[in-house]
Amino acid sequence: MDDDDEVPDLVEVQSFPADSKIASTASNATAEQDIQEFKVPITIVTGYLGAGKSTLLNKIMKRTNKKIAVIMNEFGDSIDIEKSLTVSEGEKNYTEWLEVGNGCLCCSVKDMGIAALESLMERKGRFDYILLETTGLADPGPIANMFWLDSALASSIYLDGIIVVVDAVNILKNLDDTFVDQHHGNDQDTNSTLQKDSTHAELRATSTANIQLSYADVVILNKSDLIDDVTKSAIEQRIHSINALAKIIPTTYAELDKIEDILDLETVDNDVKRWQDTIVSDPQSFHDHRISTVTLDLPSLSKSGYEHFDKWLQNLLWEGYVDLHPVEIHRLKAKICLNSGEVYVIQGVRDTYDIIPINETASASGKIVLIGKGLDLAILQSSLKCVEI
Amino acid sequence: MSVVADAASGRETNQVSGESKCARDTCENPVSSLQCPTCLKYGKSSFFCSQDCFKRAWPTHKLIHKELAALQPHDPFPDYAYTGSVRPVYPLSPTRLIPANVPLPDHAKDGIPVAEQRIFRSTNVYINTPEEIQCLREACALGRKILDAAAAMVKPGITTDAIDELVHKMTVEAGAYPSPLNYYKFPKSLCTSVNEVVCHGIPDLRKLQDGDIVNLDISLYYKGHHADLNETYYVGKAKEDSDNVRLVETTREALDKAIAIVKPGMPFREIGNVIEKFAKENGCSTIRTYCGHGTNKLFHCPPNIPHYAKNKTPGVAKPGMTFTIEPMLALGTWKEKTWPDNWTSVTIDGKRSAQFEHMLLVTETGCEVLTARLPNSPGGPVARI
Structure with missing residues (x-):
């Protein structure tokens, strides 16, 4: 602010100038360029540790020339201030840091991580696609809702779909595990209706694998080379009974025939065609709380x-x-x-x-x-x- | 604009008087009429005997300028592209103290509302017990009393910092904590939002000008419960401008219309439909980023209540719930951005924005406005022009 190095000339004055206030150097606000004509799809990739999430992400990045941002893990736990994401553009990979505001966002409708992502794209140019890899035990529901913003908010990001990667060798065992689920949907509310919680207690005994599959648009049945056809069809049936809407794609080393099978899914019209003929052949869920x-x-x-x-x-x-x-x-x-x-x-x-x-x-x-x-x-x-x- | 700067060396405080010596420490010459232009800019006189002496004094003399600059009312972000004409005027007054007898909410110490973060993104809405409702009533009545006292100060020439001083004093004297103070490090005890400021303006040394509109947003923590309310007031001749009146009165009435539909079974998403429709009919836009919220033992908690139409907010009102509705409407665009102070939200076109907020209790048949105006509350509706 002060010209520290150069000694100014003294000025001759008899009295103080009338207007001695500091002139603001602020330029007039140029009307901010109309933001966000573009919309960037985000796909959530979830699945147990070791199922092949990272392999899948790497394959996607290698197979496309799109500028893809990959966000890892705990994005939704918005308490951290520093968040990084990996950007892949052709052969290049680099890290970007999100500037997550420290302001009060409890009375703001938009998650501060999303706001930071939008502002990063405003500053540095848009991504073509965003992939979000969750932790192995994540419940994708709350994360999906976080990105499913009201259209009135005119976000530059929209939720495209949820991919669940499962390990064909272990999935049946994982589905039958009924441990944990303590983390259920972030709904633990010390300040709130415990009554609702206890009525729903009987609904709780479900493994994370079940929960993850219930949200899937696409299930990548990875390591399917390691199972026989009978097992494979049993698994597919089981997944279908949980989530009849999900498309199941068997892979080896998360190698896909067509990337279009898993990205850019969610135009509404497309979507209706995809699910409206869904038939649950065997409604076996009678009195079944799974x-x-x-x-x-x-x-x-x-x-x-x-x-x-x-x-x-x-x-x-x-x-x-x-x-x-x-x-x-x-x-x-x-x-x-x-x-x-x-x-x-x-x-x-x-x-x-x-x-x-x-x-x-x-x-x-x-x-x-x-x-x-x-x-x-x-x-x-x-x-x-x-x-x- | 006068500033009393206690500069480093006694000699630096020389004045225009016959006997004064040159401002350079070791110089014994009498002063000339020459003085430092930078000091002058800050409203301080530093006379030297000659340019040469001034040059020799410069390495130490220039340090004074930094101190002067910090004390001088100034724009802390001179390079920022402001969207309108309102500027922050720093320095902020020193952080106000809380007497030891005042019970603190959890964010008072380090700025982090731990209990709120624990239920981050939950949609379960708390139902208050009759005892808790009584505490909320008392907290809200106190909030109303303090807002009215603050509103009575509103006139041209008053700084928002002076209003903050009164609000802080009244709040702690009543044994309450001013909830905004240190909430995620917010530096003051209320929010003051002038003209194009949408919300979360920080009280500072800016003087209210004749023709401004100003929102005073009071929150306090009393008997273990938070109260939260705000109103927008006309400063001086502001109520003679038809756009000001249209904006402020539309916002006031939009809140009333939203309150009118609150009863058990009302989906929270309907509130935004009512507000945005009325805003549009009156040529105003609805700010979307900030929403109403539950308030009880926690300052901000479920439900989230957007003020814009066609929102997907889940849940319905049930007896015993308490929450705010606090529409922010604007004369121009609904888009806003935040100043580099990380708080002050302003419309991106610099056009004015107004806000009104009440805290409501859902009853068996409708709702009770816990923060309702009193017959003698300052402000209040004016006829449209």
């Missing part, structure tokens, strides 16, 4: 029927009940057809759901696909009856 997929048909709804349906959804997703039976929904997809001709797609992750109008002529009926714990087809069907008026 994670399963259930599909329900839904007739064309009147306006009031739609309102009832929304209340039914709120009860299911927010209160965790269907007719007094505890449930825990991890993912939800639905197509709703109204008598008036509108068609809506509903997507849900845990307690968050979004209703999106789509351009499609209303067919006779809609459909709901639910993935979660405590799903009983008969109970769900009977509870839905009230909606169909």
Whole structure:
């Protein structure tokens, strides 16, 4: 600020100048360039330690010329101030640091890690793709919701999909482990409704492998060269019973035929085509508190029927009940057809759901696909009856 | 603009008087009418006998300038591209002290609200017991009393730091802790947001100007519970400007309209639909980054309550819940950015923004406004022009 090195000339004055205030050198604010016309997809990659997550990420980076940012681990635990990410661009790999603000973000709707990511791209140019690798024991649900921002927030990042990498040799054993799950969904709330926790206690006994699979858009069944065909088909059946929506891709050394199979999944239209024909052939989840997929048909709804349906959804997703039976929904997809001709797609992750109008002529009926714990087809069907008026 | 600088050497305080000697320590010459231009800029007189003597004194003399600069009301970020006309005026006053008898929230010591971080991103909303509700009522009544006293100070020429001083004093004298103080290291005891400042403005030496609008956001921790409320006030002739009035009154009414729908079973996401619709009808935009929040034993906790339409916020209101609704509306864009102080949020087009906040208790049939205005509260609605 002060010209320390050069001695200025003394000035001759009889009195102080009238205006002795420090002139601000601030340039006039140039209206900030309209930010973020672009949207960068982010894919969450999860799976147990040793399943092949890192191998998969390396293969993706090698196979594409895209500028890809890879974020490791505890991104969601936003208490750390310093976060790094690896950027891969062609042959180059380098590290970038995120400047995570230390301000109060408790009353801010956007996670500060995401804000930091956006500001990094504003300063240094956009990435083509972001891959987020979670820790082996992570529950992808809360992480997915963190990146599933309201469109009103005009984020430059959107959630594209969730990939779960499993080790074909160990997956059946992992699915049957019922240890831990202490970390469940960050919902441990010392200050809150313990009542809800205890009612749901019976829903808790599930291994992390089940939880991770329940969120998958794509399951990479890695090390599938090490298992025989019978085992492989048993595994596929088991995964399908948990999450009938997920596409299962067997790999060896996480080597994919087509990268397009796992990236850039989530345009809504594409998505509807992908899941609306989902059929759960064997609804074996009767009184089974493990994670399963259930599909329900839904007739064309009147306006009031739609309102009832929304209340039914709120009860299911927010209160965790269907007719007094505890449930825990991890993912939800639905197509709703109204008598008036509108068609809506509903997507849900845990307690968050979004209703999106789509351009499609209303067919006779809609459909709901639910993935979660405590799903009983008969109970769900009977509870839905009230909606169909 | 006068500054009393106790400079390093006694000689440096020489004044324009016949007997004074040159400001260089070992020089015995009488002063000329020549003085240091830098000191002069800071409002201080340093007379030397000659340019030559000044040159010899420079290596030590220049050190004074740093001290003067720090004490001088100044813009701490002179190179920052401000979006509007409001500037921070530093130095901030020294950190205000908390008497030993005042119970502290967990963030008071090191700035980290540990209990809030523990439930980070939970969506479970706490239901207060009748005893806790009583404490919340008392905390909110105290918050109202202090906001009203602060609002009574609002007039041209008052610094926001002076308001902070009063708020801090009243809060601790009542046995309460001013919740903003040291919350994630926030330096002051309330937030003061002027004109284009959306929220989280830091009280400083800037004087309120005739025609400003200013939001005073009071939070305090009393009997183990936090209260949180704010209002925007017109400074002097500000209420003669139709845009100011449209902005401020629309924001005030948007909050009232949102409060009107709060009852058991109301989805939290509906609040944003009501606010944004009304804002649009009145030509205002809705700030999206900051939202209402639960407040109870914790300063900020679930639920998150966005003020913009079409949000996906889960959950419905239930009796015994307490939370704030605190819409921030703007005359121009909804986009905001943060000053390099890491707190002050301003609209990126520099147009004005207003905010109102109440803390609500959901009852069996509707809601109770815990921070409601009193008949004699300063401020209040003015007729649109």
